[in-house]
Structure formats: C-alpha cells, structure tokens
Amino acid sequence: MKRSFSGSERTTYLRQMEEQDFDLLIIGGGITGAGIALDAETRGVKTALVEMQDFGAGTSSRSTKLVHGGLRYLKQFEIKMVADVGRERAIIYENGPHVTTPEWMLLPIYKRGTFGKFTTSIGLFVYDYLARVKKEERRKMLSREETLEKEPLLKQDGLIGGGYYVEYRTDDARLTIEVMKKAVENGVYAVNYAKAEEFLYEGGKVKGVVVVDQISGNRYRIFAKKVVNAAGPWIDTLREKDRSKEGKRLQLTKGVHLVFDQKRFPLRQAIYFDTPDGRMIFAIPRGGKTYVGTTDTLFQGEISNPRMTSEDRAYILNAVHFMFPTLNIREEDVESSWAGVRPLIYEEGKKPSEISRKDEIWLSDSGLITIAGGKLTGYRKMAEEVVDLVTDQLTREGHGRYQICRTKEIPISGGDVGGSHQFPQYIKQKALEGTKYNLTEEQARRLVLLYGSNIDRIYYYIEQYDHEAERYDLPVDLYASLLYGIYEEMVLKPVDFFIRRTGALFFQINFVRKWKKQVIQCMADQLHWSEGEKERYSLELEEYLLNAVTPSVSD
Ligand SMILES: Cc1cc2nc3c(=O)[nH]c(=O)nc-3n(C[C@H](O)[C@H](O)[C@H](O)COP(=O)(O)OP(=O)(O)OC[C@H]3O[C@@H](n4cnc5c(N)ncnc54)[C@H](O)[C@@H]3O)c2cc1C
Helix, strand or coil, X not given: CCCCCCHHHHHHHHHHHHCCEEEEEEECCCHHHHHHHHHHHCCCCCEXXXXXXXXXXXXXXXXXXXXXXXXXXXXXXXXXXXXXHHHHHHHHHHHCCCCEEEEEEEEEXXXXXXXXXXXXXHHHHHHHHHCCCCHHHCCEEECHHHHHXXXXXXXXXXXXXXXXXXXXXXXXXXXXXXXXXXXXXXXXXXXXXXXXXXXXXXXXXXXXXXEEECCCCCEEEEEEEEEEECCHHHHHHHHHHCCCCCCCCEEEEEEEEEEEECCCCCCCCEEEEECCCCCEEEEEEECCEEEEECCCEECCCCCCCCCCEHHHHHHHHHHXXXXXXXXXXXXXXXXXXXXXXXXXXXXXXXXXXXXXXXEEEEECCCCCEEEEECCHHHHHHHHHHHHHHHHHHHHHCCCCCCCCCCHHHCCCCCCCCCCHHHHHHXXXXXXXXXXXXCCCHHHHHHHHHHHHHHHHHHHHHHHHHHHHHHHHCCCHHHHHHHHHHHHHCCCCCHHHHHHHHCCHHHHCHHHHHHXXXXXXXXXXXXXXXXXHHHHHHHHHHHHHHHXXXXXXXXX
C-alpha cells in the first residue's frame, strides 16, 4: 500500500523504521539526499532517510534557484563539470516542468568588463555546445540597442552589446520536496526533524544510527547495511562523529540574496552582470519581485541559520547601483532576503568564488560513504554515482543484484504532465477545470504551476473542505495548499509551509504577514498542538520574518 507523506504519521514511521533492516540509510534531506533516495529505491535498494530539520531547510532552499551549468566556471576551465551539469538541465526540466522552466538570461557586455564581445560569443557557443542545447535555445549575440531594448534599466555608459542565452529557473526547495515525494511514493521511508545523533558500529563498521526525534525527543535505532552522509554543510560534523575527518575537508562560504518589489525594481529580464570588484551576480524577475545575488564570503558562523549582515546588504546594493544607476535603490527597499552556506571542498590558497563546485565521494574506514560538494543542478548524476557505489558494494557482499540507474526517465512528483512540450496545454486545461471549484483561472493557473500533476489533490481538498476554509477565514486555495502540505508533504511547522512549500516568506512576505495567524490556528488544530507548541512555532515564524529584513551584526 502507498504510504502517505503526512506530518501526523512521523512517529509511526520512525517506529516502523526501527523494526526493519534497511539496505541504505541516508543522513540529510536536501536535494542530494532526496536524489540518492529516489535513485536507490527505484533500483531495488531498500532505503530510509532522516533529516534533522525540514526537508530542504539546509542549503537546498537557499540557492540562487537556477538549474545551470555555471557559465563562469568555463573561465576556470572546468569543462567537464560545465558539460555534465549543463546536460542535466534539460533532464531536470523534462522530469518536472512545473518546478523548472527555461529562462532567457542577458549578459550585458561593457568596455573592460569580465567578458568581451568575442569571448562572450565563443564562451556562450561552447556553453551551449557542451550542454547540447537545442537549436531554438542557442545563444544570440545582441547589439547595444537590442540589449537596452531587452532591459532599459541597464547602465548605458560603456555598454557595447549583450549575450542572450538560456538558463533554467527553479524553486530549489520544491524541487527537493518533489524528488523526496517521488522517492517516498516508490517505497522510501523519509522523516523530517529526525537527527542522526550518533553512529552504531559492529566490528568497526557502521551499521546504523541513533536518531533523535527533534519534536518529541524520542530516540530510535535504525539499522542499514550502508550509511550515506549527505549532510551538505554538516558532512564534516558527521565525519567527526565517525572519527574519519582526515585528509580532505569542507570550506563553507556564505551567499546572500535580496528581494525587491517590482514596483521599486521593475526588472524585465534576468541579467547576469559584473560587480565593481570583478565578480558576477544575477538579478532575476520572479512573481512580481526581483531578486539579486549572490555574495560569496568565507563562513565560520552557525550553519543552521546563516543571515544577511549589513556588509552583505551593502555589497549587493552597491552592485545594483553600479549596474542599474537610475534606480537609486536603498536599504529600505529590501523587502526580504535569504542566506545559504555552500558546502565546497577546501582548496589551499583559493578565494571563495575560485573554489571548484565539483563533487566527490569520500569513503571512511568504517564504511561511511560521504558525498561532498556539488551543485543543485548536478543532484541526479551525483545520486547515480553514489548509488552505483552502494549497489556495487552490496552485490560484492552477496546481497543480490540491482538494476542500473533509471532516474533519467522518471518524472518527479507532480511531473506527470505528458512531458515539457505538453505542459502549456496542461496548464490551460487544468486552470479551466479550476473554475469548477470557484477559483479564478489565474488562481488555478498559479496552483497548477506550483503543484503540476498533483493539482488534482489540491482540487480534492478544495471540494471536500471549502466550508472549513471559511471557518478559518482563509482563502480556499491557501487552505487547500496548507492541508495538502500537512497531509502529503510532511509540513510540521509554519516555517515549513511559508518558506519551503510555498516560498512565500521570500517572495510574498506581506502575504505571510497577512495570513500567518489563520494558518497557525489551522495547523494547531490539524496537528493537535499544545498551547506551548503553538507559541513556540509562532515565535519561530516571527523570528524568520524579522531576520529576512534585519541584518545581523556579524556571522
Ligand atoms: C548562495 C548559494 C547559491 C547557490 N546557487 C545555486 C544555483 O543557482 N544552482 C545550483 O545548481 N546550485 C546552487 N548552489 C549550490 C546548491 O544549493 C547546493 O549544492 C545544494 O543545495 C546542496 O544540497 P545538499 O543536499 O548537499 O545540502 P543541504 O541542502 O544543506 O542538505 C543537507 C541536509 O542534511 C541535514 N543534516 C545535517 N546533519 C544531519 C544529521 N545529523 N541528521 C539528519 N540530517 C542532517 C541538514 O539539515 C540539511 O537539510 C548554491 C548554494 C548557495 C549557498
């Protein structure tokens, strides 16, 4: 029977996990862990996953939200990585067009800029070639006039033209949850707010972990033949517990993004542009907002909750002012922000933005398998490498034979829309269907874009529970999203819903302020919170709302 992915079933699942012997236990529910879980289970490897926060709450909800090959890495001659990751873009898009979508990117070219006209033309050609980009999406070179037509806000002084090429925009946290949902649908046991506290060994080999439920405090012993450390920026913390932190290690760097309302920063076109100190950053329009980032600075602070500092904010505002001088953008225009920590592999003597984004697998004497580095975009290939290793080891140890990787052809949850070419038609049809549930076509369209083929579940909640939405004084589409989140996406706290399931705290912060009280009351009823829990979770949301706009003094 298909298991639900419900927040109210976590304790049951943790108990069931304790009673089984898994082939594979994954620590970490970011995109890396989710990808490994889906790949493994669909090859016949019996898999469990534990995540100490919410799924995607680490780096996988804090990125620039691009599925991209990383044009700038060409400059560092990381040809293989650009080619591998570049090719992944089309696969990720095909398997989940509701979460990932092509976006034309403009690279303005200036006299004495990072890229000249000739190097941009060649660079983008190579980029497209390596990524095997389809004909209609290949780069175009633009004149100065064409560049300004695409984006009139650009600095005109020194502008000589532009490169115009395709990248893919995504929602990192939703990509993570959709991959995780698909993994669970295939049989994976995955639980959030469940921390791998210590390793269990047998004859010096790791055989499982003690997991502590971060909500109840209960402890569980979960056993598996293989354990993968996919803890992103925390992998070294786990290697320390395993006494295997030697040789290579991580170098953490922090990246901050700022969000502006389109009324204040009416950017028409995604731009990849030079900063005054010779780096390159993005400005991207999205859902009535414009977001800009990222910084790249060494980080030694508390990993769980990195924040924007006043220097980070000043750096980005200065870069915006440099490229969009007529805007006169100011601190008070920043509507929201987020910060993330990159788990990069340490390289002697390199500056943060020079460190490679490649991934590596490290094996400890205890058998612990650690996956380090990498990018959101490369998650499927990284998963393939890890699961190849796991299945090889299992087969050699006499535990049977396993299939080869199939994830290239597996749509993620919500991705059953008949392929990317059918998606526009699918949106139209389902948006029209939404009017039967008293939604406007626009409301329904937004829901289809968010949930893809899971839209039928949202319509189910609307049909069954619209009278309850009225009781909570909530719009019916918001109420249905919330119920879907709780019962089918393991939403446990208001921040899970407002940050990682909807992205609202970043891109619709006033919407969060408007509906938080009703959402919290509804969650308290559905999840049977005590008064203490309700107060704690409300305060946590308030803290995130405050931190999104208030810089911290230091990291
Ligand atoms: C500012 C910034 C911008 C970026 N932009 C892009 C981009 O545009 N495109 C791109 O492709 N990549 C981008 N990246 C890189 C990308 O975001 C990361 O490579 C990716 O999200 C890492 O995923 P992960 O699953 O390895 O780590 P995480 O998402 O951090 O997941 C690790 C998880 O492990 C959990 N965990 C840790 N310890 C334990 C434990 N003891 N028990 C249980 N769970 C544990 C954590 O809570 C966490 O959720 C960016 C990164 C940053 C910081």
